[in-house]
Amino acid sequence: MLIELTEGQRIAQKTAREFAAEVAPHNREMDLNGFSQTLHDRMMETGLPGVLLPAEYGGLGGDALSAVIVLYELAKGSASVALSLDANWLGVEAILRHGSDEQKKKYLPMSAGKGYFAFALTEPGAGSDAAAVSAEAKKTADGYVLDGVKSWCTNGGLAGVYIVMARTDCEGGRKGANGISAFIVERANPGLAIGLDEDKMGMRGSRTTNLLLKNCNVGKEALLGKEGGGFKIAMGALDGARVCIAAMGAGITEAALDVSREFANRREAFGAPIANIQAIQFKIAEMAIGLEAAKLLTLEAARKRASGERHTKEAAMAKFFSSSHAVKSAMEAIQIHGARGYSKDVLPELLLRDAKMLEIGEGANEVLLMLIGRAELSGK
Ligand SMILES: Cc1cc2nc3c(=O)[nH]c(=O)nc-3n(C[C@H](O)[C@H](O)[C@H](O)COP(=O)(O)OP(=O)(O)OC[C@H]3O[C@@H](n4cnc5c(N)ncnc54)[C@H](O)[C@@H]3O)c2cc1C
Known part of the structure; x- marks a missing residue:
């Protein structure tokens, strides 16, 4: 990522990366059996839920950039786990931004590892x-x-x-x-x-x-x-959540790219790895280009939110592009895997089902297009 991380952001990134690696092997199990209380309890222990909380409430004092760094890493391991944290932060941020001192003192400490x-x-x-x-x-x-x-x-x-x-x-x-x-x-x-x-x-x-x-x-x-x-509180919170969804889209795209790269180098057809075939190289290239674009759009929207600048259009752009690209990348990952990609034994079909939610939640993409179009037409 093209930003200089603060010490706190580096710690949060490392923790999220490690927790994503811990969660990833349980992805299929959660897909079959639903929410995992054990992983939720582990999440509470990591300190990640408190990333956005000021230190006085027991958190790490992070900002919108910290949030996207964490959710991007987590979504590589499990988009479900990232989504639960994102929804938690919607509530936390609403109280942080609009709560009275009494409300902050009463509720925010809970968010530092005690509950969602x-x-x-x-x-x-x-x-x-x-x-x-x-x-x-x-x-x-x-x-x-x-x-x-x-x-x-x-x-x-x-x-x-x-x-x-x-x-x-x-x-x-x-x-x-x-x-x-x-x-x-x-x-x-x-x-x-x-x-x-x-x-x-x-x-x-x-x-x-x-x-x-x-x-x-x-x-x-x-x-x-x-x-x-x-x-107004809801719309402000959704601006933040859209940046978070964009980060999760980038995480899913990276997971699709990783699994496709590994498979394309391993799978042979006509006596050579399918990675040698231009049609496969083009799919990988388009996934990678979109991933970089999604990350940049996400970071710019998060930077604006963190610095208090208006970011409604940027958040919508990042969410629209990154979620659409995650769906497209998961589809291409299925195609690269051939028949195996159509099986529940491998990751791409799960990535596709997770990614599809990102095009609907926190403002459906059609509605975001309208918002972006209107903002552009009015010169904002
Ligand atoms: C897994 C999941 C988790 C969610 N979590 C939460 C949550 O924690 N809290 C919460 O409050 N909500 C949550 N939502 C709800 C989500 O925010 C809504 O689904 C979303 O806002 C879209 O609303 P809708 O589903 O009613 O679709 P509708 O508004 O009924 O839209 C149906 C279709 O019509 C299109 N459409 C509607 N109006 C227009 C228009 N004017 N122009 C063009 N197209 C239009 C939409 O884009 C969509 O394709 C969640 C949804 C999902 C799937």
Whole structure:
């Protein structure tokens, strides 16, 4: 990577690389059996969940660059494990950026190795159109009562703390995006029920569930940021998450390239390794070119986020390119492996199923294209 890493980033990179190597042999097992509590417990011990936390909360004081360095390394070993950490950081960052001192003191230390956070924006009727959120948070004498259904929540059955988006414009007419507020909901709240794990196509080592909010009472202190400010909090968090998804796309592409390189040099056809065939060389070359481009786009978006510059377009560009390239690279890895690539005995088909999620989550790629197009047309 074309940046000078700080000492902390180098340590985080090394730890993530080592943990990815530890996790990789369990990838297929997680694909078959789902989330691994053992690996999750090991993740907590590594210190990686605390990379973004300031030292005063028990973390390493990293930034968006630190996050992408870690997720890129982890995704080479298991994109599922990287996705769970990414979703955790969505919640952590929302509190870091918008929480009161009391909220930070109460919740952030948990994220330094004691448990995960989750971020609940999507609903059965509100995905790309996030302003259509219909879960409600009605005011009570001492706080709010939340009712509604959240869907596709990563770390759903796992997290100790949930950042939940709900409408506070329940009376006096809807205010669109300005009627949405963010709340911190604890797992132990009796009004929060967790649905069954989704039987997903890929990313099967991560847990994704519905959340059911029924008479979920929270105090005034659960409001994150201003009333009506939830949509802005969510969009800011998603900018960061898109950079993280881009890093994971680059990690998956590198895994596809590594496994393809090894196979192409080993497999012989017509009396020589298939690596000698130009058609195979071109596939490898295109994977490698796209990988470098994905890394550069990711680093530039992360650099801008870390320095506080506007980065919505750059995050969308990095996520769009890197996720599409990861899907393409996994497909080419299958092709290079021939019939073996069509088998669940080898990695490429798993990489393809994991990579496909990156084109959908944290803003579907079609929506990102619109965002980028509009930004370009308005000269921003
Ligand atoms: C594994 C996984 C984990 C997830 N984790 C979380 C999480 O932790 N928290 C959370 O809140 N959400 C999460 N999501 C949800 C994710 O963010 C949404 O799936 C995503 O925002 C897209 O919404 P949707 O699935 O409802 O698709 P829809 O919005 O229904 O879109 C369907 C299709 O229509 C296209 N489309 C929609 N509108 C437009 C438009 N205006 N122009 C062009 N095309 C359009 C989309 O691109 C897509 O191809 C997760 C999803 C997955 C798959």
